[in-house]
Amino acid sequence: MKLRFSHALLLATALAAPPLRAANDKDAGDLLRRLAAGEPAAGASLESRLAPLFERKDLFGLGEETVAQEVRRALGGGTAPAAAVLWRALTSGATNARLLTVEVPRTAAPTEPGPGVWVSYAIVEEASHASSKAPTAAVAWYHDPGRHLEEQGGEAWHPVAATLLGGSGGAAGGPTIAVLEAAKSAGEARGVLLFEPAPGGGWTAARRIAAPAGLQDARLIGVGEGGVVLTARREPPKGMISGAPPDLFHALVLFERRSGKILAEPVVSALPDPVSAAEALLAALRRDDREGALRLCRSKDVLESLLYFSPSWKGGGRVVSATDRKLEMVYEEQGRPSLRLELAFVTPGGGGLLLDSATGRLEQGARP
Numbered sequence: 001m002k003l004r005f006s007h008a009l010l011l012a013t014a015l016a017a018p019p020l021r022a023a024n025d026k027d028a029g030d031l032l033r034r035l036a037a038g039e040p041a042a043g044a045s046l047e048s049r050l051a052p053l054f055e056r057k058d059l060f061g062l063g064e065e066t067v068a069q070e071v072r073r074a075l076g077g078g079t080a081p082a083a084a085v086l087w088r089a090l091t092s093g094a095t096n097a098r099l100l101t102v103e104v105p106r107t108a109a110p111t112e113p114g115p116g117v118w119v120s121y122a123i124v125e126e127a128s129h130a131s132s133k134a135p136t137a138a139v140a141w142y143h144d145p146g147r148h149l150e151e152q153g154g155e156a157w158h159p160v161a162a163t164l165l166g167g168s169g170g171a172a173g174g175p176t177i178a179v180l181e182a183a184k185s186a187g188e189a190r191g192v193l194l195f196e197p198a199p200g201g202g203w204t205a206a207r208r209i210a211a212p213a214g215l216q217d218a219r220l221i222g223v224g225e226g227g228v229v230l231t232a233r234r235e236p237p238k239g240m241i242s243g244a245p246p247d248l249f250h251a252l253v254l255f256e257r258r259s260g261k262i263l264a265e266p267v268v269s270a271l272p273d274p275v276s277a278a279e280a281l282l283a284a285l286r287r288d289d290r291e292g293a294l295r296l297c298r299s300k301d302v303l304e305s306l307l308y309f310s311p312s313w314k315g316g317g318r319v320v321s322a323t324d325r326k327l328e329m330v331y332e333e334q335g336r337p338s339l340r341l342e343l344a345f346v347t348p349g350g351g352g353l354l355l356d357s358a359t360g361r362l363e364q365g366a367r368p
Helices: 025-036 042-055 064-074 274-286 290-294 300-309
Strands: 009-012 084-092 095-105 117-126 136-144 158-165 176-182 189-197 203-209 216-224 227-233 250-258 267-270 316-322 326-332 339-346 354-362
Touching (some): 025 042, 042 064, 042 117, 064 095, 084 158, 095 158, 095 176, 117 158, 136 203, 158 216, 176 216, 189 227, 274 300, 274 316, 274 326, 274 354, 300 339
Antiparallel strands (some): 009 136, 095 117, 117 136, 176 189, 189 203, 189 216, 216 227, 227 250, 250 267, 316 326, 326 339, 339 354
């Protein structure tokens, strides 16, 4: 669902504005309570409270700590709960903009799944560069009361960084602002909130980029002109091998960017792991597909060493230990002794895993 900014504010001043005066403690406390409760009208009150900040002539030269102090002073100074503030430069070509985010912890309503955060986003664009004129700032607001958990992998999001894509104007489709979002303040980014130019001016909070359903514990790898890349934990393969650690299985998720737009559907590719590689190899042997099995081994000798332990591989295995390239398991097959097997894999040419060696011995207590 697309979310629109409130109308942009066009502000200009010829002289530097003095620091914001501390808000009345009672008024600030009321505003913070309204933000924490997710009251929709609280966003407009926050805009009004912070309007003097955007009137400053030196706005685009302010550092993050100065802006954070000004925001907290406007929200009640030292007596109010500290709001988390992010102030990031977004510059590319002729584009000179800043992103301000103000984050306030939410208190859960009875009908909501749990506490989250209220985050207000202000995109500030420098609209005049003439030295003879006072700089103007076009300010567009978007207020997120924290009710989009389903689009965020079930987690509250906290902005931690931002980048401008296509800001030089060379990419078709116009610029895009990508805000990197974490599951906790100052944490590792797990998703992206995208802002795109609105048809009538200003910006639109266009969509959230997160790992698809079924993937867990996402990690953002990178955001660039080519798109968004994440890794996430995937479900283990269903087969004859059980007991593998869940964190062994990961997938790469690519949201490709074409003609200035990020595609709606991602490309999801499972990253190689020894359990999945062993499952594919042993499944081929159970089908008596020797040629298919050979393609999953480094050489014919390696396949022969595997067949030494079982010609048909009709049993099942239980993982003892596993790394990114080795698998140790106890293998049991009706009518045959239990074996402790170690399978080692290689990745020739950076592709999928191939079996490099298969060694084994009788499992302790097993009869030959």
